[in-house]
Amino acid sequence: MKPGQLGQVVRRRLAHAVPVLLVVALATFGLLKLAPGDAVDVLIATGGGGDAALAADLRRAYGLDQPWPAQLAHYLWRLVQLDLGYSFVHNRPVSHLIWERLPVSLLLMASATAFAVGFGIVLGVSAGQTPGGWRDRLILSVGLVLYAMPSFWVGLMLILIFAVKLALFPVGGFETAASDLTGIARVLDIAWHAVLPTVALALLFVSVYLRLMRAGVVEVASADFVRTARAKGVGATRILWAHVARNALLPVVAMVGVQAATLLGGAVVIESVFSLPGLGRLAYDSVLARDLVVLLGLLLTSAVIVIAINTVVDLVVAALDPRVVAR
Amino acid sequence: MVDQALSRRTVLAASSVLAAGPAFAQAQPRRGGTLQVAYNTEQRNLNAAMVASNAVFLVASKILEPLADAVYGGVGLTPKLATGWNAASDGLSITFELRRGVKWHDGRDFTSADVQYSALEVWRKLSNFGRSVFRSLETVDTPDAHTAILRFSRPTPAQLIWNALPDLTAVLPRHLYEGTDVAQNPRNQAPVGTGPYKLAENRPGQFVTLERNAEYWDAGKPYLDRLVFRVMPDKGAISAAHEAGQLQLSCFSSVPLADLKRLQSLPALSVSNRGYEASPYHALIELNLRRTELADVRVRRAIHHALDLPRVVADVFDGFGTVGTGPVPTTSQLFYTTDTPRYGFDLARANALLDEAGYRRGAGGMRFQLKLVPAPWFDYTVLLGDYIRQALRQVGIDCQLQRFDAPGHLQAVYRDHQFDIATGSPVFRNDPAISTTVLYRTGTPPGVPWSNQYGYASQAMDQLIDQAAGELDPIKRVALYHQFQRLAMEDLPVIPAVEFSFLTVADRRLRNVANTPRWAMSNWADLWLDA
Numbered sequence: 001m002k003p004g005q006l007g008q009v010v011r012r013r014l015a016h017a018v019p020v021l022l023v024v025a026l027a028t029f030g031l032l033k034l035a036p037g038d039a040v041d042v043l044i045a046t047g048g049g050g051d052a053a054l055a056a057d058l059r060r061a062y063g064l065d066q067p068w069p070a071q072l073a074h075y076l077w078r079l080v081q082l083d084l085g086y087s088f089v090h091n092r093p094v095s096h097l098i099w100e101r102l103p104v105s106l107l108l109m110a111s112a113t114a115f116a117v118g119f120g121i122v123l124g125v126s127a128g129q130t131p132g133g134w135r136d137r138l139i140l141s142v143g144l145v146l147y148a149m150p151s152f153w154v155g156l157m158l159i160l161i162f163a164v165k166l167a168l169f170p171v172g173g174f175e176t177a178a179s180d181l182t183g184i185a186r187v188l189d190i191a192w193h194a195v196l197p198t199v200a201l202a203l204l205f206v207s208v209y210l211r212l213m214r215a216g217v218v219e220v221a222s223a224d225f226v227r228t229a230r231a232k233g234v235g236a237t238r239i240l241w242a243h244v245a246r247n248a249l250l251p252v253v254a255m256v257g258v259q260a261a262t263l264l265g266g267a268v269v270i271e272s273v274f275s276l277p278g279l280g281r282l283a284y285d286s287v288l289a290r291d292l293v294v295l296l297g298l299l300l301t302s303a304v305i306v307i308a309i310n311t312v313v314d315l316v317v318a319a320l321d322p323r324v325v326a327r
Numbered sequence: 328m329v330d331q332a333l334s335r336r337t338v339l340a341a342s343s344v345l346a347a348g349p350a351f352a353q354a355q356p357r358r359g360g361t362l363q364v365a366y367n368t369e370q371r372n373l374n375a376a377m378v379a380s381n382a383v384f385l386v387a388s389k390i391l392e393p394l395a396d397a398v399y400g401g402v403g404l405t406p407k408l409a410t411g412w413n414a415a416s417d418g419l420s421i422t423f424e425l426r427r428g429v430k431w432h433d434g435r436d437f438t439s440a441d442v443q444y445s446a447l448e449v450w451r452k453l454s455n456f457g458r459s460v461f462r463s464l465e466t467v468d469t470p471d472a473h474t475a476i477l478r479f480s481r482p483t484p485a486q487l488i489w490n491a492l493p494d495l496t497a498v499l500p501r502h503l504y505e506g507t508d509v510a511q512n513p514r515n516q517a518p519v520g521t522g523p524y525k526l527a528e529n530r531p532g533q534f535v536t537l538e539r540n541a542e543y544w545d546a547g548k549p550y551l552d553r554l555v556f557r558v559m560p561d562k563g564a565i566s567a568a569h570e571a572g573q574l575q576l577s578c579f580s581s582v583p584l585a586d587l588k589r590l591q592s593l594p595a596l597s598v599s600n601r602g603y604e605a606s607p608y609h610a611l612i613e614l615n616l617r618r619t620e621l622a623d624v625r626v627r628r629a630i631h632h633a634l635d636l637p638r639v640v641a642d643v644f645d646g647f648g649t650v651g652t653g654p655v656p657t658t659s660q661l662f663y664t665t666d667t668p669r670y671g672f673d674l675a676r677a678n679a680l681l682d683e684a685g686y687r688r689g690a691g692g693m694r695f696q697l698k699l700v701p702a703p704w705f706d707y708t709v710l711l712g713d714y715i716r717q718a719l720r721q722v723g724i725d726c727q728l729q730r731f732d733a734p735g736h737l738q739a740v741y742r743d744h745q746f747d748i749a750t751g752s753p754v755f756r757n758d759p760a761i762s763t764t765v766l767y768r769t770g771t772p773p774g775v776p777w778s779n780q781y782g783y784a785s786q787a788m789d790q791l792i793d794q795a796a797g798e799l800d801p802i803k804r805v806a807l808y809h810q811f812q813r814l815a816m817e818d819l820p821v822i823p824a825v826e827f828s829f830l831t832v833a834d835r836r837l838r839n840v841a842n843t844p845r846w847a848m849s850n851w852a853d854l855w856l857d858a
Contacts, residue, residue: 035734035735036731036734036735036738036739037731037733037734037735037736037737037738038734038738039734041734041737041738041741041742041774041776042733042734042737044455044775044776045733045737045776052771052772052774052775054453054455054458055774055775089371090371090531091371091372091511091513091515091516097531100531100532101532156563156564156567159564159567160567163567163571163573164567164570164571167571170573171564171567171568171571171573171574172559172561172564172568173533173534173557174533177363177533177534177536177555177557178361178527178528178534178536178553178555272560272561272564273561273563273564274564275557275558275559275560275561275564277530277531277532277533277558281532281560282532285560287732288732288733288734289734290734
């Protein structure tokens with residue numbers, strides 16, 4: 001790809017990003033204002049109770065006594081200054097909260113995507129080589145079963161089998177609590193903890209990618225250029241990977257961009273089941289606590305992540321298929 | 328309760344005799360070890376002087392200590408930061424002798440100035456329940472470093488203060504809080520106290536680690552080196568971690584009800600409902616008296632008669648509960664009375680009362696329709712809603728279920744009063760004046776959770792509550808609360824359906840589990856792990 005094209009892709013994406021982020025901010029704000037109850041209700045209730053004066057004091061301190069347009073304007077103004085605000089529920093700046101949780105979510109997302117894409121490609125190619133054969137049918141059936149299983153259930157089953165019965169992996173957590181591990185030992189510890197949640201989150205997507213890949217392989221295998229390659233005497237393996245798989249890969253890569261958002265959403269359940277301190281759980285807790293500022297910050301962060309991933313996906317697609325940029 | 332405590336001691340004695348056989352040395356507490364504890368509902372504020380709630384105490388009570396804590400038997404109190412206490416006969420002052428040689432975790436001396444500051448600036452002004460108990464606290468005199476005299480502007484029953492000591496008197500270090508905004512003080516996330524354990528690390532979303540305080544005033548204790556509270560929001564994961572041996576303790580029923588039978592059958596684990604006697608809950612059925620039909624006491628009594636509560640205890644609570652008989656739970660030795668009106672399961676009587684009130688069965692056999700809003704606080708309060716709906720159909724009351732998440736429920740029931748029947752789960756905190764009479768007294772503005780949101784207003788009741796709140800003579804005060812219980816059950820604005828508490832799942836090697844009536848909220852200085 002030429003440098004000019006790269007710049008074009010990035011520019012196009014960024015131009016889209018601003019209105020997307022604005023819509024995300026407005027929609028989240030509106031939805032949360034429509035939900036019954038506010039952060040002070042929850043703060044007082046989780047504190048075991050309190051009187052009306054305490055509630056009024058807290059509402060004043062948190063600016064919840066202001067009319068909603070004032071709250072929104074205030075929030076947007078701070079956002080323009082790249083300030084995500086301060087959470088009174090957590091007593092900390094929102095950016096700190098998000099920054100602290102981001103690595104966990106990114107690690108989970110990256111490892112699950114790698115797992116799903118890797119297995120999806122291998123299984124899809126394997127199934128697509130002999131459409132209708134026993135291997136194809138077996139892989140497709142397994143894929144269907146994986147697709148039908150809800151991820152929280154898969155998570156609990158993995159825990160039950162691999163953590164409780166076989167005791168191969170920890171039940172949950174990001175790393176061994178208070179282990180004092182450092183360096184490579186800590187990295188290995190984190191990786192060991194990440195295995196089960198990665199598999200639980202990725203299994204559903206394996207089936208999606210394998211179907212896309214299989215369909216691509218079947219379609220491309222009968223294309224003229226493949227026949228030409230075969231006629232030229234190119235080896236079967238080279239035809240499969242360099243010609244068939246490379247072309248069949250395009251929809252898979254495009255799908256990664258689409259599913260980045262789904263992965264962030266699906267992680268809420270997996271993060272709860274595996275006691276992982278990621279963004280998904282922070283979002284869930286923030287909804288229950290009506291912690292508007294944190295939720296807005298999270299959704300904006302997620303939107304930025306999704307936009308970034310889609311930009312990368314566009315670049316990869318362009319590299320795989322130079323025709324795309326021209327469009 | 329006396330019987331329970333006695334039988335409990337007998338059981339303990341018996342089990343120690345059994346253990347004493349082959350390995351007598353085992354009874355000697357073993358030093359060392361790390362305890363992994365489930366931390367199901369993570370708290371952002373660990374300032375126990377400000378927020379008296381179970382989940383806060385679970386972690387914070389090991390770091391911050393109250394003046395005295397609860398024990399089984401005797402007067403029910405054991406000295407912690409106070410070694411002695413004495414009330415003046417006029418009810419205007421209480422003198423506390425404070426423990427000597429106590430140090431804060433940062434090395435400073437603990438003195439009466441800390442108690443003075445905590446009482447005046449935190450208990451009286453910021454604590455959710457302390458605000459009412461210490462309402463008339465005027466000053467705290469500190470004649471020397473180890474004496475604090477609380478002075479009240481109006482006579483305050485000493486009995487109430489004694490009952491409030493365990494929950495509402497955690498002492499904060501003055502030198503770290505004075506001159507700051509207490510609610511925003513960073514020490515709320517990293518408390519410094521005088522307790523047997525000190526905070527080592529608080530990693531939000533993951534764990535809170537506490538370390539043994541080698542300088543603890545009770546020399547030799549605590550026995551454990553480390554407590555790790557692991558944030559685990561999923562109850563299924565907690566029971567799996569128990570099963571895998573990766574967790575030694577979970578309190579406050581942190582495992583799914585459906586898993587209990589399986590966990591009980593595991594030889595490595597013990598499941599028990601002991602250690603929660605000081606904070607029993609009521610599964611409450613709240614009847615909105617603003618609704619014409621429910622304003623008629625005959626209808627409210629009919630609803631009570633339509634409920635088969637022993638069956639609810641057996642089916643909904645899996646037997647871990649008792650049928651409620653009034654606003655004060657049976658576990659309160661001091662205040663409970665059996666002499667209250669009862670409304671046993673009797674469909675004929677329920678139907679007759681409803682007919683008498685003028686609500687005849689109409690089309691489809693239904694008399695009228697009610698909006699039923701079950702509280703999301705516990706599985707129990709949700710399931711109870713399902714039961715009420717079925718039970719009331721039998722007597723011709725058609726309930727429409729409406730469910731909310733926590734903030735939605737708080738707004739619908741406590742602020743907007745948009746309900747006809749709601750379920751709830753108030754806690755009895757040792758004394759009716761702390762969190763129970765507020766359920767029956769008028770005058771609480773809308774929006775305050777766990778108050779009289781169903782619009783019950785009775786002059787006789789208000790007078791009785793106020794009279795008891797100012798009664799200095801403990802015997803007379805108890806008698807007034809007996810009257811309070813009778814009147815509450817006669818008028819029946821709420822039905823205290825079932826008393827329940829929590830379950831603890833513990834590794835069997837843990838010793839001294841559940842040995843006080845508020846054990847999960849106590850300091851665990853004597854807890855140890857057998858080899």
